[in-house]
Amino acid sequence: MFSHVMVGTNDLEKSKKFYDALFKALGGREAIVDPKGRLIYLHNGGTFLVTPPIDGEPACHANGGTIGFAVDSTEQADAWHKAGIEAGGTAIEDPPGWREGNGMKLYLAYLRDPDGNKICTMMRG
Numbered sequence: 001m002f003s004h005v006m007v008g009t010n011d012l013e014k015s016k017k018f019y020d021a022l023f024k025a026l027g028g029r030e031a032i033v034d035p036k037g038r039l040i041y042l043h044n045g046g047t048f049l050v051t052p053p054i055d056g057e058p059a060c061h062a063n064g065g066t067i068g069f070a071v072d073s074t075e076q077a078d079a080w081h082k083a084g085i086e087a088g089g090t091a092i093e094d095p096p097g098w099r100e101g102n103g104m105k106l107y108l109a110y111l112r113d114p115d116g117n118k119i120c121t122m123m124r125g
Contacts, residue, residue: 006051
């Protein structure tokens with residue numbers, strides 16, 4: 001369904017440090033930086049990009065929006081969460097752990113990136 005996900009940033013250096021740490025925790029690689037300065041992360045068939053807004057206005061987060069990254073284990077989710085905090089992210093919502101409801105069991109870990117974007121990891125139980 002999705003071709004890619006892109007978020008805006010006001011500080012590429014800070015975002016690179018943050019997202020490089022997150023993708024390494026998931027077994028991925030540091031960003032590719034394209035000629036326009038955008039950060040490009042390729043992992044498990046997905047593409048995630050970080051860029052200053054093309055219109056020159058300040059980047060802002062989507063209120064109510066969340067971007068989720070799939071993980072293979074609770075240990076990977078916990079490592080992602082820890083790496084994110086150490087790289088300048090902010091822990092939000094409940095601590096990483098299992099949530100149950102509506103017939104689903106999910107292991108979730110939530111962060112805000114340095115620009116305020118809400119991101120999480122998810123593993124189905």
